[in-house]
Amino acid sequence: MEFEDMKKIWDEQNNENIYAINESELHRRVIRKKNRVKRMINKFELTLLVAMICCGLVTTIIGILHNQLYKLLDALIFFMVAGYIYKSRRDRIKYEGQSNLSLLDDLEQTIRSLDYHAKRYKYFLLWYMLPIFFTILINATFHYSKPWWLWVAFVAFFGFAYWAVKKELRCKILPKKEDLLHLRSLLLNDE
Amino acid sequence: MPESEQKEIFYDWLKKYKGLLFKVVRAYAFNLHDQEDLFQEITLQIWNSIPNFRGDSAASTWVYRVSLYSAISWSKKEKKHSTGKQSLDGVSHMLTEISSFKDGRVEWLYKQIAKLNEIDRSLTLLLLDGFSYKEMSNILGISESNVGVKINRIKKDLIQKSQEDFKNGV
Known part of the structure; x- marks a missing residue:
């Protein structure tokens, strides 16, 4: 069969109704899925943001009330992290609104987005865990009365967080990126 | 863009280009369950893409591009989750094969x-x-x-x- 014949056969299906669409069900699902994803991301970002601001405020109030000025340093770290989360959120919303032109553009953007997430995961300890770690360290320096097992628990918690972040990166983000890189190479080969 | 306008464009595109969507769905998904899943994914991406459409290309080209990219992404994801999948909602179906x-x-x-x-x-x-x-x-x-x-x-x-x-x- 020649290619022109294949094209004719292919075009014939334009006159055939193979599927029927339940439009109201489709609309319901599209809206529900869109809102679910949006809600999930918003919830995650806003919870982190509010948590960091609250921690900063509480630490500031405690510092001022008890005249423990070193606590203001903790508060400053919390506010800086909150600022970083806010900036990341703004960048994400701005990035989402961009118009894509081609499949390759889409691929490149998704790869960039995965790189961005991978970077966030890699620096998770630095940006999210380190402020908490410093807070504990500063407190430990000024309060010697805490039992030893509490420090062990803190170290174990940091160890677990580090393991979980690395696992997420290794099992989810990096394989997805590899898939996309493979697609990109499929698209660009024969060049 | 107001949701009513987005909805109007969405249904207009769906009516005009459903044949195109079915071709993409059929080329990337091989049973009705997956076809329905992919169709849902594609329509969601088309819905999301409407505010970004500035008319630089024909609407059919835009819809084709969004559909193909959604299908490629979907098929990459599906390879990892092809077993033990539950029905989408278990209640009503969005796509029915009629012939x-x-x-x-x-x-x-x-x-x-x-x-x-x-x-x-x-x-x-x-x-x-x-x-x-x-x-x-x-x-x-x-x-x-x-x-x-x-x-x-x-x-x-x-x-x-x-x-x-x-x-x-x-």
Whole structure:
């Protein structure tokens, strides 16, 4: 069969109704899925943001009330992290609104987005865990009365967080990126 | 963009280009459950893409591009989650198969397309739907010469396969 014949056969299906669409069900699902994803991301970002601001405020109030000025340093770290989360959120919303032109553009953007997430995961300890770690360290320096097992628990918690972040990166983000890189190479080969 | 306007455009596109969507769905998903899942994914991406559409290209080209990218992403994801999948909602279905192709060779074409990698599948669909090399190059973001090389290879393979299969009475 020649290619022109294949094209004719292919075009014939334009006159055939193979599927029927339940439009109201489709609309319901599209809206529900869109809102679910949006809600999930918003919830995650806003919870982190509010948590960091609250921690900063509480630490500031405690510092001022008890005249423990070193606590203001903790508060400053919390506010800086909150600022970083806010900036990341703004960048994400701005990035989402961009118009894509081609499949390759889409691929490149998704790869960039995965790189961005991978970077966030890699620096998770630095940006999210380190402020908490410093807070504990500063407190430990000024309060010697805490039992030893509490420090062990803190170290174990940091160890677990580090393991979980690395696992997420290794099992989810990096394989997805590899898939996309493979697609990109499929698209660009024969060049 | 107000949601009412977005909804109006969405239904207009759905009405005009549903044939195109079904072709993409059929080329990337091979049972009704997956086809429904992919159709949902594609329509969601089309819905999300409407505010970004500025009319620089034809709406059909835009819809094709969004559909192909959604299908490629979906098929990558599906490879990892193809087993033990639950029904989408278990209640009402969004897509119903109401007939099959009159010409069995259409099925044969879909089978050949299914054997290709994700990118070649997209190119074959665009080629069969009469897109020019330039349009394909714009949709995929690769050079026209690259499109040409790929298309020649795909055409050659398809013709060779058809000769083998139809000679053997498949």
